[in-house]
Amino acid sequence: MADLRVNIGGLLMKNPVTVASGTFGYGQEYDEYFDIAQLGAVTVKSLTLQPRAGNRPPRLAETPAGLLNAIGLQNVGIEAYLRDKLPFLRKKGCTIIANIYGYVPDDYAELARRLESEQGADAIEVNLSCPNVHDARSVGGCKLVAQQPEAVLKYTRVIRSATRLPLFIKLSPNVADIVEPSLAAQEGGADGLSLINTLLGMEIDVKTRKPVLSNLVGGLSGPAIRPVALKMVWDAARAVKIPIIGMGGICNARDAVAFLLAGASAVAVGSASFRQPDTALQVIKGLEDYLEEHGFSRVTELVGALKAE
Amino acid sequence: MPFVRDCEVLAHQEVAADHYRITLAAPEIAEQARPGMFCMIEVGSGYYPFLRRPFSVERIHADGVSFLYKVEGEGTRLLSRFRAGDTVNIQGPLGRPFPVVSGMKRHILVAGGIGVAPFPALAEAIMAAGGTPEVLLAARTEHLLIGARDFSRMGCLVVLATDDGSCGIKGTAVDLLKQELGTGEGSVVYACGPMAMLRAAHETCLAAGVVCWASLEAHMACGDGVCMGCVVPANRETEAERMARVCREGPVFDSREINWTACP
Numbered sequence: 001m002a003d004l005r006v007n008i009g010g011l012l013m014k015n016p017v018t019v020a021s022g023t024f025g026y027g028q029e030y031d032e033y034f035d036i037a038q039l040g041a042v043t044v045k046s047l048t049l050q051p052r053a054g055n056r057p058p059r060l061a062e063t064p065a066g067l068l069n070a071i072g073l074q075n076v077g078i079e080a081y082l083r084d085k086l087p088f089l090r091k092k093g094c095t096i097i098a099n100i101y102g103y104v105p106d107d108y109a110e111l112a113r114r115l116e117s118e119q120g121a122d123a124i125e126v127n128l129s130c131p132n133v134h135d136a137r138s139v140g141g142c143k144l145v146a147q148q149p150e151a152v153l154k155y156t157r158v159i160r161s162a163t164r165l166p167l168f169i170k171l172s173p174n175v176a177d178i179v180e181p182s183l184a185a186q187e188g189g190a191d192g193l194s195l196i197n198t199l200l201g202m203e204i205d206v207k208t209r210k211p212v213l214s215n216l217v218g219g220l221s222g223p224a225i226r227p228v229a230l231k232m233v234w235d236a237a238r239a240v241k242i243p244i245i246g247m248g249g250i251c252n253a254r255d256a257v258a259f260l261l262a263g264a265s266a267v268a269v270g271s272a273s274f275r276q277p278d279t280a281l282q283v284i285k286g287l288e289d290y291l292e293e294h295g296f297s298r299v300t301e302l303v304g305a306l307k308a309e
Numbered sequence: 310m311p312f313v314r315d316c317e318v319l320a321h322q323e324v325a326a327d328h329y330r331i332t333l334a335a336p337e338i339a340e341q342a343r344p345g346m347f348c349m350i351e352v353g354s355g356y357y358p359f360l361r362r363p364f365s366v367e368r369i370h371a372d373g374v375s376f377l378y379k380v381e382g383e384g385t386r387l388l389s390r391f392r393a394g395d396t397v398n399i400q401g402p403l404g405r406p407f408p409v410v411s412g413m414k415r416h417i418l419v420a421g422g423i424g425v426a427p428f429p430a431l432a433e434a435i436m437a438a439g440g441t442p443e444v445l446l447a448a449r450t451e452h453l454l455i456g457a458r459d460f461s462r463m464g465c466l467v468v469l470a471t472d473d474g475s476c477g478i479k480g481t482a483v484d485l486l487k488q489e490l491g492t493g494e495g496s497v498v499y500a501c502g503p504m505a506m507l508r509a510a511h512e513t514c515l516a517a518g519v520v521c522w523a524s525l526e527a528h529m530a531c532g533d534g535v536c537m538g539c540v541v542p543a544n545r546e547t548e549a550e551r552m553a554r555v556c557r558e559g560p561v562f563d564s565r566e567i568n569w570t571a572c573p
Contacts, residue, residue, distance in 0.1 A: 025535040032310055045537075051549035057573055060528050060538035065356040067530055074537045076549045214573065223356045251356075274531040275351070275361055277313065277400075 002291035003298040004284070006040070008243045008266050009191025010166040011123040013040035013095055016299055017256065017284045020221075020247045020270035021046055021099035021125060021170070022071065026085035027092070033277040036094060038284065043097040043268060044085070046127050049107055051077035061203040061212040066222030066249075067271050068201050070215035073101055073133055078111055082120050090119075099125040099170070101133075105155050109162035116163045124165050126190075128155060129172035129197035131219040146172035146197070149184040156188025168245060170194035173225070173232055182236040192243045194268070195236055196229045221271040223249040230262050237263020237304055251279065253286020260302040311533070312337050313400045318391050319373060325452050328423065329389050330367065332375040333397060341402050342369045344409070344431035345524055345561040348376070348401030349532040352387040361400060362388065363529045365427035365501075365560070374402075377455065379423040403532050404560045407499055407522055409434045414495030418465075419445045419510055421482040421502025425455050427524055431499060432465050441466060445489060447482035447502075451475040483509040493517035500524070500564070504572060511564035521564040527555035542571035 004015035018041040024030060027042045036042055054074030061068040076085065081098075089096050098121030102108040108126060115121040129146035145151045146169075156169055169185035171178065173196040182193055198219025203212040211217070229248025237244055246264025250256055251272040259267045269280040276282070291299060316333040324330050338348065349361035362384040364376040380386050391397055407427070410416070416435045418428050425446060432442040444460045447470040454476060460467045469477025470485045478484065482502055490496065490513065500510040501524040514521035527539035534557035543553035543566055553559065553566065 022537075023535065029534045033313060051547065053548050053551035054537060054540070056542070056571070057540050057552075058528065059540065060530055060536075062358060062360055062528075062530075065359055067359060069530070069536070069538060071537045074540070074552055080549065222359050271359070271530070274536055275359065277531075277533070 002288060002296055004288065006266055006300060008123070008166065008245065009168065011041070011095070011097070013266060015040040015284050015287070016260070016266035017280050017287070018043050018097060018245065018266060018268045019273060019280050020268040021127065023270045023273050026081065026089065027094060028085070028088050030273065030277045031092065034281050037092045039094070039280055040266060041095040041097045041122070042089060043099055043125060044081070045075050046073050046099045046101040046130065047075055047078050047081050047111060048073060048101050049078055049110060051075065051080065056214040058212060058214055061218065063201070063203060063220065064224060066220050066224030068203055068213065068218040068220050069198070070213045070218035072215065073130060078114055082114070082118050086120050096121045097123045097125050097168070099127050101127045101130060105158035108155065108159045112159050112163040112165070116165050121165060123168060124163060125168045125170050125194050126155070126159055127170050128152060129170055131172070131174065131198060131200050131217070144172050144174065146181055147175055149180040152181045152184040153188045156185050156190050160189035166191045168192040168194050170197055172197050173228060174200050178232040178236050179239040182240050186240045186242050190242060192245060193236060193240065194245045194247065195233050196248045199225050199228060221249065223251055225249050226255060230258055233259055233264050234262040234306070250283065253283050253290055256283045256287055257290055257302065260299070261304070261306040263304040263306070265303050310341065311401050311403055313398065314338065315396050315398050316373070318393050318395045318397055320393055321391055324377070324455055327380040328377070328453070328455055329380070330375055330377050331388070331391065332373060333399060334373045335399065336372050338399065338401055339369050339372060339374050342366050342374055343402070343406035344369070344434045345407035345427050346402040346404050347532070347560060348374070348399045348403065349529070350376070350388060351398040352384045358384045358387070360530055361532065363532050363556070365524065366402060366430055367426055368429045368433070377423070377426040400532065404556055405558065407431050407524070407561050409438050410497045411438055413440070413497045415497070416440045416442045417445065417486070417489065417496055417498045418442050419482050419486050419498060419500040419502070420447065421506040422448050422453065424502030424506070427501055428499070429456060429459065432460060432463055436464060443468070443489065445482060445485040447471065447480070447485055449473065482506055483513060486510055486513050490517055490519065493519040498522070507564070508569045508572070511567070511569060514564065522561055523564045523567070524561050525555050525559050529556055532556050542568035544568050
């Protein structure tokens with residue numbers, strides 16, 4: 001059987017498949033459907049220093065081959081995560097990637113410090129790209145950190161100095177050139193990149209002539225964004241030296257292989273888990289089959305193996 | 310514990326214009342299901358619709374479950390095309406069921422339109438526990454009063470209302486509730502229907518000092534407490550609990566748990 005192990009910037013994963021933050025809760029719900037310890041890692045929903053109630057409903061709008069959401073980072077907060085959610089993941093023996101969100105660099109640093117000192121994670125993924133925590137009513141919205149390479153550099157440096165855990169920066173596709181923030185994260189000391197967060201989108205109910213989402217706009221995920229994500233991974237992978245966790249609309253092993261070929265070292269299954277809770281597990285199995293069929297002995301041989309002129 | 314299963318469609322009938330009942334062979338799900346719980350049904354095999362659709366369990370049989378639904382959008386339109394013998398993938402049972410409150414003199418079930426969907430199973434459970442459900446059924450017009458005869462045959466007391474007065478009193482489900490509740494002494498109310506109706510039922514019950522169990526509807530992505538998409542404002546002190554998930558904390562809530570003024 002092919003070797004599925006990967007090392008993502010110091011995080012050892014038994015296979016290259018994790019789940020996208022926000023699509024898997026804190027793991028426990030989906031453990032009712034399959035043994036989540038089989039995943040390369042469990043990436044938990046964004047954690048903030050204080051609990052957050054999130055945006056008012058409606059928060060969801062289904063669109064062709066995708067899903068628009070404006071949850072607004074509803075989460076239990078770091079305290080309750082460490083107390084109530086972490087023990088389950090540890091007991092299961094999961095490899096944990098904790099996704100964190102803050103309002104200023106020091107929030108992130110504080111979250112990273114606590115996660116490291118209380119063994120709350122095996123790696124940290126930094127959400128610099130949530131599209132749903134700003135007021136969309138202002139013209140042009142509010143710029144995300146991930147849309148400003150110099151801010152990405154600053155934030156990454158601050159968080160880097162707070163932790164020795166493997167540090168991944170999750171970037172936004174809502175930029176003209178994904179390479180710029182990718183290089184900034186690398187320069188700031190990131191051990192890896194998570195690409196991509198959701199694409200900004202909007203849906204309008206023409207009967208009521210109102211936006212469907214209470215927050216007016218939201219983040220688009222699902223198969224609709226897969227080609228966009230794939231191209232961004234390919235662009236970034238050729239520019240940076242640090243590994244990339246590729247995500248965006250992955251529904252099966254074939255999708256996952258495409259991300260690896262484009263240069264991702266690992267992949268995350270996102271919204272597809274909502275429809276089929278064990279999608280990530282099926283991706284792992286399908287990946288094994290692919291490697292065997294095509295005569296690869298290690299999954300790492302696929303990374304960046306795209307045959308492009 | 311919920312399951313994801315391919316199930317055979319045992320029967321699928323149009324019970325009124327744009328209203329259907331689908332019965333599926335699903336013994337494991339039937340064994341775990343309780344009145345008020347729901348299942349997520351995969352309505353198509355492609356990427357549009359991408360998500361499953363949530364449906365309350367209408368009846369629980371030994372070997373399967375049925376669902377009553379109204380064609381509202383693309384998902385239900387696709388679901389309505391399945392025929393007996395086809396296979397449909399369902400996930401469930403999910404959510405918090407109706408509590409069958411024992412020791413009450415009156416069990417009053419209030420349904421607005423397709424809000425009748427979870428009540429056949431609840432009526433059966435109440436009868437099995439020795440009660441006689443009073444079913445207050447309201448719809449736009451006579452032919453949309455779904456299941457009235459079934460409830461009567463089952464032994465429930467049935468009172469009807471229509472918006473156009475074509476059957477029963479001319480009025481709404483809440484008009485019926487106000488008419489039938491009386492002092493409310495020894496009563497428990499179960500309500501399902503549009504949000505405005507549930508809110509009015511809640512206020513009526515609150516004024517009478519009667520507990521009202523409301524089954525809410527919401528768009529859901531996962532149905533399983535993960536996505537945080539289906540929330541409703543709740544009367545909770547802490548920030549983390551201020552938004553309750555319809556799929557996990559509900560879909561059945563003590564109506565006093567809901568912050569009705571903050572609902573959209």
